[in-house]
Amino acid sequence: MSIEIRNMNGTAVVALTGDVDLQTSPSVRQKLLESLDKYTRLVVDLGAVSYIDSSGVASLVEAFQVSRKKKAYFALASVSPAAMRVLSLARLDKIFTIHADVNAALAGQG
């Protein structure tokens, strides 16, 4: 599991790779919240996520809620099938802003 953060013209792009589970989600949560401290736009790239559990989803939900409070832009990009399965079971696929890839997410307004 790795977390990579890039600054793309003022938007933080947080790319997650590997399994986001009970072991790794605390650091994912921390990085997402830190990014929202520094940036007003945050894109989470889930393209290389092989597995995400309820605690990982909870981290995304928390970041989503914080971004709303701060009126920051928050979007998910290139969500892997494994991650999409969990998001749709949790009915969160209709709540999150989801883009097909990072470029589309970067172009998104909100």
Next chain:
Amino acid sequence: MTTHPALPQGEFRDHLGLIAEMTRIFTSSHSFEAMAKAALERITHYVGAEASSMFMLDDQAQALVCTACFGPVNITGIRVPSTSGIVGRAVQTNQGQMVRDVRQDSDFGGLVDAKSGFTTKSILAAPLTSGRDRLGVIEIINKTEGNGLFSTDDLRLLETLAGAAALAIHNLRLTEKIVEQERERHELELAAEIQRDLLPQPGTKEFPIHGINVPARAVSGDFFDILPLSDGRIWFNVGDVSGKGMNAALLMAKTSSLFRCLAKSAEHPGQLLNAINNELCETNSHGMFVTIVAGLFDPATGTTRITNAGHEPPLLFDVVRGSFMSIPAEAPPLGIAAGIAGSGGFPVSEIDLKGGTLYVFTDGLTEATTFGGGMLGLDGARALIRDHAEESPDLRLKSIAGAVKLPGKPLRDDLTLLIVEDNAVRTTPLPPPPVDLAAATGQILRLRVPARPDRLKMVRAAAEQAASYCGCSPEWTLDLVMAVDEACQNIIRHAYGGNPEAGDIMVDFVRETDALAVLLMDFADPVDPATIKSRDLDDVRPGGLGVHLIKSVTDDCRFLPPPPGVGNLFKLTKRLASKVN
């Protein structure tokens, strides 16, 4: 208006000519105001007076209202009590009144003068009467010509003209009434047509749901609808709006539109009716309400989910046994109070039709008058259903509706009947493949790890291998992995309270005949399952999301009595050809 040459004064008066002219005015105009004004002007000039007016009785005959006048002041709209003054006397006595000097008449009240600033000196008044109906009074004020005194000749002339005017008014009102009735009839026809269009088209004989609606009047307060979904399931409803006529029809149209619109996104009828109820309550202010049965039928399984909101209980008829089961209302009628159901909506019953037929109907059926004169009642309805059970759906609906519709008599109430038939030829599930049970059933893998987050990846790998061993698809495998992972997380968090040194998790993967079972054991104190709740989807707290995921992707999950030495035993079962995916 035509102008008239000044008529000669004196005794030579062409009364006949005037009467003929007035009659022409009365019959040529379709507007009451235009007719009255023309007539008043003409007669005032003719008699040689200062002013004239026409007072009509209001609907309660309490007041006389000036509807037209001619003269120096406009008194149109002035109201006086129908019992006072000279005009009042003309109405009450139904006789012409001649008052040459109002100061000499104690009945003269001067009410109109007080309101208009006009000075009345003399009055000639004649009642407007059509048959027995008193309509009002026509009066002429202040004779100016000749000796300045009204004559009995003037009065007789006014009475004659009043008779013609009353007849004209009567005819005008009759015409207006007929036009209004015609307009209402046309509106009702339109409403009935709109309602007919709202009802679904009859389906083929093989289609499992059919309905019939027989309105008691042109427009109906009853409705039904059938709405097939792309996945093969079918929404249906039967409803009855309180009250009759146009308002009920409008509420019916609204409810039925809401049903169509909201059914597409609703998960079950309890949720759907809750949403409709909240919508109706937002705008319904006429104290009307709707009783309704809504259902979602799955022809593939022969089961229906159904919610009854204050409606006549539907009957499930077991064709083989000839027996009935009733489905009573568990929710109140819609449109009375919003927000009364929980977040999940109104209660839902799940009913397996088992080859039987569900009859949903309005009280127009059970309260219909029979040939014997009594009410059909529930027993009568059951007997009718039994009698016609063998007929085709279409014929059966017509037979049952026809049995309570007496020839030549309108129905007492709208009648709606809908049937849901579990008529699918269902292949029995394939028997399990003839495998060597001894080899196929049994433990695949046992794993015992410390209850720590950093061991979950190993448990997931084991779950993946176990699923792979059973030949499952990647999607099936992901779901199983997720369920096992979430169950282990619950052990770590709840059973051991997050303490990484607290103990172990033991996981058994067991192949059952048609399923993969996973037994998860811990060695902590027993957990009260009630404290681990499935997440309410309206709530975005991460709380019980894990349990929700487990329940969503497995066919069964439950705590079992643990064997000696084990703290808690949680069993997940996922069928190998699982419907859950």
